[in-house]
Amino acid sequence: MLRIKNLRCYYGQIMAVKGVSLSIRKGELISIIGANGSGKSTLMSAISGLHRNWTGEIEFSGKSMKSLSPPAIVEGGVSLVPEGRLIFPPLSVRDNLQLGGYTRYRKKNGREADRDMDRIMDLFPILRERAGQPAGTLSGGEQQMLAIGRALMAKPSLLLLDEPSMGLAPLMVEKILSTLELLKKEGLTILLVEQNAGAALQIADRGYVLETGRVVLQGPAADLLCDEEVKRAYLGNDYGEFTDGRA
Amino acid sequence: MINDMDRNERLQSQLERLQSTLNRAFRNVPFHQSRFRAAGIDPGEIGAVEDLAKLPFMRRGDLGDHYPYGLFAVPLRDIVRIHTAPGTSRNPSISGYTRQDLSVWQRIISDSLAAAGVTPNDILQIQLDPGLANWARDYRDGTETLGAGVIPGSQLSIEKRLMVLKDYMTTVLITTPAGALELAEYMYRNGIHPNGFNLRTLILVGEPAAAAEKRKLEEMLHVTTWQHYGLSEIPGPAIGFECGRHAGLHLHEDHIIAEITDPQTGAPVPDGETGELVLTTLTARAFPLIRFRTGDRARKIKEPCPCGDNRMRIDWLPERMDDLMIICGVKVDKQQIRDQIEGAFGPALPDYRFLKTSYNFRDLLEIRIRIDQRFFSDEIKDLEKIRSDTAERLTDNLGIPVSVVLCETV
Numbered sequence: 001m002l003r004i005k006n007l008r009c010y011y012g013q014i015m016a017v018k019g020v021s022l023s024i025r026k027g028e029l030i031s032i033i034g035a036n037g038s039g040k041s042t043l044m045s046a047i048s049g050l051h052r053n054w055t056g057e058i059e060f061s062g063k064s065m066k067s068l069s070p071p072a073i074v075e076g077g078v079s080l081v082p083e084g085r086l087i088f089p090p091l092s093v094r095d096n097l098q099l100g101g102y103t104r105y106r107k108k109n110g111r112e113a114d115r116d117m118d119r120i121m122d123l124f125p126i127l128r129e130r131a132g133q134p135a136g137t138l139s140g141g142e143q144q145m146l147a148i149g150r151a152l153m154a155k156p157s158l159l160l161l162d163e164p165s166m167g168l169a170p171l172m173v174e175k176i177l178s179t180l181e182l183l184k185k186e187g188l189t190i191l192l193v194e195q196n197a198g199a200a201l202q203i204a205d206r207g208y209v210l211e212t213g214r215v216v217l218q219g220p221a222a223d224l225l226c227d228e229e230v231k232r233a234y235l236g237n238d239y240g241e242f243t244d245g246r247a
Numbered sequence: 248m249i250n251d252m253d254r255n256e257r258l259q260s261q262l263e264r265l266q267s268t269l270n271r272a273f274r275n276v277p278f279h280q281s282r283f284r285a286a287g288i289d290p291g292e293i294g295a296v297e298d299l300a301k302l303p304f305m306r307r308g309d310l311g312d313h314y315p316y317g318l319f320a321v322p323l324r325d326i327v328r329i330h331t332a333p334g335t336s337r338n339p340s341i342s343g344y345t346r347q348d349l350s351v352w353q354r355i356i357s358d359s360l361a362a363a364g365v366t367p368n369d370i371l372q373i374q375l376d377p378g379l380a381n382w383a384r385d386y387r388d389g390t391e392t393l394g395a396g397v398i399p400g401s402q403l404s405i406e407k408r409l410m411v412l413k414d415y416m417t418t419v420l421i422t423t424p425a426g427a428l429e430l431a432e433y434m435y436r437n438g439i440h441p442n443g444f445n446l447r448t449l450i451l452v453g454e455p456a457a458a459a460e461k462r463k464l465e466e467m468l469h470v471t472t473w474q475h476y477g478l479s480e481i482p483g484p485a486i487g488f489e490c491g492r493h494a495g496l497h498l499h500e501d502h503i504i505a506e507i508t509d510p511q512t513g514a515p516v517p518d519g520e521t522g523e524l525v526l527t528t529l530t531a532r533a534f535p536l537i538r539f540r541t542g543d544r545a546r547k548i549k550e551p552c553p554c555g556d557n558r559m560r561i562d563w564l565p566e567r568m569d570d571l572m573i574i575c576g577v578k579v580d581k582q583q584i585r586d587q588i589e590g591a592f593g594p595a596l597p598d599y600r601f602l603k604t605s606y607n608f609r610d611l612l613e614i615r616i617r618i619d620q621r622f623f624s625d626e627i628k629d630l631e632k633i634r635s636d637t638a639e640r641l642t643d644n645l646g647i648p649v650s651v652v653l654c655e656t657v
Contacts, residue, residue, distance in 0.1 A: 005259070005295075006262075006294030019266065019290070019291035019292065019294060021259065021294075023260070023263065208267075209267075213291075214266070214267075214291060215266055215270060216267055216271050218264065218267050223347055223350075226346065227345075227347055227532070228321070228324075228325040228346075229325065
């Protein structure tokens with residue numbers, strides 16, 4: 001469904017993503033883990049068309065995304081839940097959701113979009129309760145639900161999530177991740193970028209580990225969860241050393 | 248499973264694995280880092296599988312030069328098994344496995360056995376010489392992963408081996424072509440009919456069996472033969488396997504990338520032409536090998552396999568591209584043999600020559616040493632001591648059966 005080949009992303013002269021290749025098959029949930037500055041968010045921005053200074057190939061459903069604008073990418077079936085949610089605080093929860101389905105309402109598919117909004121509110125009942133409330137008054141977890149709901153309003157076939165657990169209480173993280181699992185079961189393809197490696201790999205089919213803009217490990221999520229290097233670097237154990245002194 | 252993938256999916260999957268392998272090798276192994284730098288290549292520049300050809304080759308000698316742990320890409324605490332074998336240089340060869348690596352290689356072997364029709368209902372007997380002890384362990388583990396019963400290798404006389412084969416109702420035997428031939432000839436000479444056995448599958452490892460040799464074994468033992476290909480260094484005994492069509496060896500392309508290159512120029516040879524098999528590991532965590540020159544001679548089979556599995560197929564050819572001999576499935580460097588002989592005799596080195604031969608249908612390295620005046624003694628036992636000491640020393644150090652013959656001319 002999504003195929004990235006040798007992607008390099010630049011900020012001026014600085015290369016933040018250094019030749020990354022990855023792929024997602026239909027219905028998969030893929031987790032990308034890595035420390036701050038590893039290039040995860042840049043990668044997401046490039047896929048969603050927000051970051052334009054890149055070389056390599058990004059193909060979605062067999063078509064190059066090189067020249068597509070962010071709205072065209074959304075219309076093509078890729079929605080991003082950005083890091084930090086970026087909801088519209090003064091607008092109501094309902095308005096935020098409607099904005100997520102903007103292209104559909106514009107195309108007079110409002111009835112279908114309304115049905116989807118209903119479904120999203122079933123998925124996150126708190127959004128229904130607070131539908132008329134300004135989004136800025138929601139808690140962090142509720143705002144995250146809104147951000148996911150807003151992305152789902154575009155009826156994506158690929159959902160990108162950038163650090164959805166950031167700053168959330170463990171209970172809320174659990175709720176968000178279990179919702180992603182549910183969406184995957186319903187057939188949605190998901191690319192999840194997370195610093196919470198353990199949680200992200202628990203629900204993923206496969207994973208990629210990014211380090212300073214490069215993929216240093218990849219494979220089935222279950223294998224990565226057992227990998228000593230992943231455990232030490234991302235799951236809370238201490239670092240080891242090479243016998244000859246190499247760190 | 249990668250064998251269900253189309254060509255593009257496979258190339259993408261190989262590229263992803265290759266890039267992470269190169270990034271980790273570059274980050275963790277100074278040997279690889281310095282080679283990449285010397286070649287002026289950053290791993291990030293490898294944007295396609297074909298770009299692999301930009302990287303320098305690894306040679307067997309590199310393994311000896313960085314003995315023991317210099318090529319490990321993980322801290323030693325992550326290693327759960329270390330294999331050591333006689334090797335082809337002064338140092339033993341070594342390979343390390345993380346827990347993940349073991350699991351991957353066990354699955355590879357299990358899949359290769361399944362391709363030969365082995366099922367959990369089978370009983371496998373492993374009969375490999377001590378030089379292939381690591382492979383015997385690998386096959387044991389792979390068989391257990393498959394869920395079949397396994398009789399691990401043990402050093403039994405041929406009579407006892409046959410007894411086990413019959414009484415334990417072994418259905419699958421894993422051995423070298425030489426080992427299988429020894430068994431078949433022994434049975435033939437002693438009037439032991441294969442109908443009294445349950446054996447139906449013979450898996451041949453260590454060296455390529457010629458078609459005529461396979462036919463002979465199939466007729467003598469009433470079995471179907473299946474060839475496996477592997478390398479101690481890669482490390483695993485079944486990265487190449489035959490499918491039910493017996494039309495070359497499929498390679499586990501989800502775990503290795505194979506190139507066939509011209510040994511002189513290093514350039515890839517056109518598909519279908521013979522060259523040296525060069526392998527790059529894609530999933531080995533502890534001991535990644537990048538463009539490792541195997542010395543094995545092979546040819547890529549261009550035509551798709553009728554079995555439908557579109558993984559690359561090769562013909563593994565008997566002649567070698569390097570200075571190695573294969574005896575009982577074990578690779579031995581000719582220079583290493585020379586070093587051992589020279590080490591045994593010191594400055595009083597006599598004329599000698601060596602060759603691969605067989606005794607009672609069993610592979611043997613025969614070393615013919617010319618006895619000159621210096622060695623003559625009126626005591627026969629002195630000469631016999633020279634002969635037996637030399638044979639024992641070489642057998643120990645090379646990990647293969649060695650016979651020393653003292654003669655007046657070599």
